Amino acid sequence: MSKPVYKRVLLKLSGEALAGEKGFGIDTDTLERIAKEVKEVGDMGVEIAVVVGAGNFWRGRSGKGMDRATADYMGMTATVINALALQDALENLGAICRVQTAIEMRQIAEPYIRRKAIRHLEKQRIVIFAAGTGNPYFTTDTTAALRAAEIEAEVILLAKNVDAVYDKDPNTDADAVKFDTLSYLEILNLELKVMDTTATSLCMDNSIPIKVFGLEAPNSIKRVILGEKIGTYIY
Numbered sequence: 534m535s536k537p538v539y540k541r542v543l544l545k546l547s548g549e550a551l552a553g554e555k556g557f558g559i560d561t562d563t564l565e566r567i568a569k570e571v572k573e574v575g576d577m578g579v580e581i582a583v584v585v586g587a588g589n590f591w592r593g594r595s596g597k598g599m600d601r602a603t604a605d606y607m608g609m610t611a612t613v614i615n616a617l618a619l620q621d622a623l624e625n626l627g628a629i630c631r632v633q634t635a636i637e638m639r640q641i642a643e644p645y646i647r648r649k650a651i652r653h654l655e656k657q658r659i660v661i662f663a664a665g666t667g668n669p670y671f672t673t674d675t676t677a678a679l680r681a682a683e684i685e686a687e688v689i690l691l692a693k694n695v696d697a698v699y700d701k702d703p704n705t706d707a708d709a710v711k712f713d714t715l716s717y718l719e720i721l722n723l724e725l726k727v728m729d730t731t732a733t734s735l736c737m738d739n740s741i742p743i744k745v746f747g748l749e750a751p752n753s754i755k756r757v758i759l760g761e762k763i764g765t766y767i768y
Contacts, residue, residue, distance in 0.1 A: 535760070537574075537577050537758045537760075538759065538760035539579060539688055540579065540580060541579070541580040541581075541582075541654060541687055542574075542579060542686055542687060542690055542758070543583070543584065543681040543686040544571065544581060544583045544689075544690045544754065545583075545674070545690065546583060546584070546615075546748075547693070547694070548585065548587045548588035548589035548611070548612070549586075549588045549589055549694060550567065550694070550748050551563060551567070551585070551589055551618070557590075558589055559615070564622045565622055567619070567622075568619060568623045568626055568628075569626060570753070570754045570755060571583065571619075571623065571754065572623055572627070572628045572659075573754075574754055574755055574758050575628060577755075577758065580654040581654075581659055582654060582660045582662060582686065583619065584661075584676050584680060585663060585673070586612060586673040587611035587612040589615070590615075591607050591611045601670070605671075606669060609635070609667070610664065612665060613632075613641070616634075616662075617632060617642070620661055628659055629657070629658045630659045630660075630661065631661070633646070633649075634663045634664040635663070635668075645662065645664075650680075662676065666679060672732065675728075675731045675735065677689055677691075677732065678728070678731075678732040678733075678736050681736075681739075682739045682741060686741065688741070688743070688744055689744070690746070690757055690758075691727070691743055691744065692746065692747075692753070693745055693747060694747070694748070694749070696747035697712065697745060697746065697747070697764045698711070698764075699711050700723070713766070714766045714767070716767070717733055717734075717767065720733050721734070727743070727745060727765075728743070742767060742768045743766075743768075744757050744765075744767075745767065746765075747764065
């Protein structure tokens with residue numbers, strides 16, 4: 534069996550990934566499949582942290598006419614729902630898991646404490662970061678970049694609903710060109726919608742590589758961990 538090429542990683546999951554084909558809410562079959570893949574990676578000795586989005590329930594920009602900060606706080610609380618669901622799925626499989634929230638909710642999760650999160654990882658516990666950065670006007674992409682820098686992750690695994698980064702939407706443009714590698718500056722200059730500009734800049738400033746890949750392919754997380762050349766590598 535091949536050995537993992539990474540020791541500590543941060544996996545960014547969109548809320549839509551948990552919805553599966555339903556497009557809204559949480560699809561239990563999809564959730565279980567993702568949990569199995571995450572646990573398998575953890576069982577390989579890889580320290581894995583997860584940031585979850587909330588697009589399957591709510592996006593801050595969905596609140597038309599609503600105060601932006603209020604809409605963003607609603608999105609942050611929605612990420613907690615997804616984090617708890619993923620934690621439950623992982624624990625049902627026998628994994629040891631902790632949820633840490635940027636907004637304190639002591640009855641249901643630990644508050645985010647950097648040193649405690651790192652200690653959990655060192656003890657081979659899976660850590661799920663919820664409630665974004667705890668501040669409005671920041672996306673969960675930025676949360677992923679920030680937490681990756683804080684825990685000194687070797688790479689951000691950006692699981693998408695497409696298998697790589699393209700110059701156009703491959704679902705609507707048949708002539709879309711796939712990128713195997715990209716630089717941070719190319720992402721910014723070409724305005725490719727991989728991560729928002731704040732997140733991309735944060736990764737560039739801290740030299741955190743990003744691996745973009747499709748989540749729907751079987752064992753995709755494990756294949757990336759083992760160094761298989763799939764998706765797009767951003768450095």
